[in-house]
Amino acid sequence: MLPYKIVHCPDLFASDQGESERNLIQCFEPPADTPDSGKFIVVLEEIDVLLGSNRADTLEARMASLLLDCIDSTSAFVLGTTSLPATLSEEIQRPGRLDTLVELHLKDAAARAAVLKIMLRRFGNIADSQKDIAQVAKKAYGFSPADLQNLCVRAFMEHRDVTVDDLLKITETIVPSSLSSFQSKIPRVMFSDIFGMDEVIARVRTLVLEPLCEPERFYEMKVEPPRGALVYGPPGTGKSMLCCAIANELAVNTIWVDASQVRSMIVGETERALADLFAQARKSSPCILLFDHIDALAPQRGTSLSSENTSDRIVTSLLVEMDGFGSHGMTDHLAPSVFVLAVTSRPHIVDPALLRPGRLDIHVGLDLPTAAQRMSILEGLLGKMPAAASISGNGDSLRKLVERTHGCTGADLANVCREAALCALRRDINSEMLTMADFEQSMNALNI
Ligand SMILES: Nc1ncnc2c1ncn2[C@@H]1O[C@H](COP(=O)(O)OP(=O)(O)O)[C@@H](O)[C@H]1O
Ligand SMILES: [Mg+2]
Numbered sequence: 001m002l003p004y005k006i007v008h009c010p011d012l013f014a015s016d017q018g019e020s021e022r023n024l025i026q027c028f029e030p031p032a033d034t035p036d037s038g039k040f041i042v043v044l045e046e047i048d049v050l051l052g053s054n055r056a057d058t059l060e061a062r063m064a065s066l067l068l069d070c071i072d073s074t075s076a077f078v079l080g081t082t083s084l085p086a087t088l089s090e091e092i093q094r095p096g097r098l099d100t101l102v103e104l105h106l107k108d109a110a111a112r113a114a115v116l117k118i119m120l121r122r123f124g125n126i127a128d129s130q131k132d133i134a135q136v137a138k139k140a141y142g143f144s145p146a147d148l149q150n151l152c153v154r155a156f157m158e159h160r161d162v163t164v165d166d167l168l169k170i171t172e173t174i175v176p177s178s179l180s181s182f183q184s185k186i187p188r189v190m191f192s193d194i195f196g197m198d199e200v201i202a203r204v205r206t207l208v209l210e211p212l213c214e215p216e217r218f219y220e221m222k223v224e225p226p227r228g229a230l231v232y233g234p235p236g237t238g239k240s241m242l243c244c245a246i247a248n249e250l251a252v253n254t255i256w257v258d259a260s261q262v263r264s265m266i267v268g269e270t271e272r273a274l275a276d277l278f279a280q281a282r283k284s285s286p287c288i289l290l291f292d293h294i295d296a297l298a299p300q301r302g303t304s305l306s307s308e309n310t311s312d313r314i315v316t317s318l319l320v321e322m323d324g325f326g327s328h329g330m331t332d333h334l335a336p337s338v339f340v341l342a343v344t345s346r347p348h349i350v351d352p353a354l355l356r357p358g359r360l361d362i363h364v365g366l367d368l369p370t371a372a373q374r375m376s377i378l379e380g381l382l383g384k385m386p387a388a389a390s391i392s393g394n395g396d397s398l399r400k401l402v403e404r405t406h407g408c409t410g411a412d413l414a415n416v417c418r419e420a421a422l423c424a425l426r427r428d429i430n431s432e433m434l435t436m437a438d439f440e441q442s443m444n445a446l447n448i
Helices: 019-027 059-073 109-123 130-139 145-158 164-173 198-213 215-220 239-250 259-263 269-283 310-322 371-383 386-392 395-404 410-427 436-445
Strands: 004-008 041-045 077-080 228-232 253-258 287-292 338-344 362-365
Touching: 019 059, 109 130, 109 145, 130 164, 145 164, 198 215, 198 239, 198 338, 198 362, 228 239, 239 253, 239 287, 239 338, 253 259, 253 269, 259 269, 269 287, 269 310, 269 338, 371 386, 371 395, 371 410, 386 395, 386 410, 395 436, 410 436
Parallel strands: 004 041, 041 077, 228 338, 228 362, 253 287, 287 338
Antiparallel strands: none
């Protein structure tokens, strides 16, 4: 066995002038028991902190170039660890430096089951049955070994005799750590929070949920299950809400991307950001990749005015990723995969190639609510406001509200209710009742 050194890179930084550099150089000095061959191993944990910045003339930049020098001149075998492989520069990954990238993740349910089996053995005598373990592993989409450990520890802290049901229940409450930065943003809405859209929800159930939950049935019929859906409609009609509900109802990993944010990344970086997103989604599959405001990311090609055709290149790489020929190769047909859910209020400017079969082939259109739908939405919203009981129980008042809100979206109606509550509070901070006058005042204020 070779002697080794483990260095925690963030600890290398010191406040004294030159001290950080000295610390780094010391890492590469051979340990005392190094054999004559001069071979030893240096493990640099969280190596990204040494390579994160490319600003000239800072301590970080000096450390980065010193690290490259050290790696080039050492006889040691250098192993870096990071949770942010995307931030590593190409310089460090050049042949002769850290040229091999080993990704550690549990690929599928079978891999998770194998890890769980070992963990459960250490924790006690539960779930000897392979079937039970497989059931938990299947539910634990995207879990890393640490997440699985977390699951086991919690189960054994909360229950004396842990059963499979306990494990399944706790699995639901754990957010896989690889996803947490994105996932925290998804609001907890369910189909039952969406009012007046029963028909659309029924369509979504058959068109989106079934293929996602039971892809096997499609493969049995020798057809590919759909890979994506486009949800379109005027602003405020509840598109984002519907998509969040789809994600929540399915309880699969969801990465929510506001396309207008990705778009604003530095030119050239967007493509890499896209590739990273798809890679992350594949890693956590089955996974929904939710692109809100897709029109900002994928406008029709050939219409961009910029000289570099940035938009066109982004659309092309989006198509490549969706077709599965991305950097990670074709996805295994039977492996659960990534479902792209795209949202736009301007479907006519989205590149048509994206809407072709095999890509976003399901189209779900939302429209301004009809009078009957406005009635259901108002009833639903008012039902959640205890102070509005007198209005929501009164058919005449409701009909008046419905009439006056012709042309309003669900978001407008939600606004009217919110504003009415504020009016009531302004009238009397202790008021416990919303009156029709509050609603009149609210609609006047909102120009409805
Ligand atoms: N059908 C509906 N039922 C209940 N609330 C709705 C409905 N439609 C819209 N809303 C309200 O409007 C808000 C904005 O909707 P959102 O999904 O962001 O619209 P869009 O994405 O289409 O612009 C939601 O957060 C919700 O409060
Ligand atoms: Mg929206």
